[in-house]
Amino acid sequence: EAGVAQSPRYKIIEKRQSVAFWCNPISGHATLYWYQQILGQGPKLLIQFQNNGVVDDSQLPKDRFSAERLKGVDSTLKIQPAKLEDSAVYLCASSSNTGGTEAFFGQGTRLTVV
């Protein structure tokens, strides 16, 4: 079974630029999550999708972050414009609603804003 795929693995941008991250969840997983992990901290949930609908985006900084999940499969997370404090690893995870009790994580995208 293929895992959660994310790209790119690394990205360096200047502040005020825009950036987008892509996630392909495990096939058949209805729920998709984006987490932000700042160096030295545990991951923090940004947004949760159920199929292509948003379940929880209460911790997403909506003035600069946006996310979508078209057709209930792949998802993109965008930052525009980026700030220095957005430097972090962005982790995508997915889980099944029809069995199992865990979320599976991708390898993450490490973003550096300079």
Added chain:
Amino acid sequence: AQSVTQLGSHVSVSEGALVLLRCNYSSSVPPYLFWYVQYPNQGLQLLLKYTSAATLVKGINGFEAEFKKSETSFHLTKPSAHMSDAAEYFCAVSAGGTSYGKLTFGQGTILTVHP
């Protein structure tokens, strides 16, 4: 609301010694509890989980954890550390149901294993 506190941001042990990583949680509903491991430049890998079945949970790589409701704890142990156990470990809690992937993480504990 849920929260997790991991006691000790760094733990150092000798190879072959007992590993004990501490985790305390707070939850207004019966919790689902998880331990994840993260190797450098990698994502999170599930070590073990508690989902209201047996309170002593066995995971991969010889790790286990015990859910103690009275102490609101879910400490991770391994009888004998191996060099390959060096990594960062995260305790996490969720409300379960259809959102067991909606996790609140602790700040992490870096485990160092020295010869």
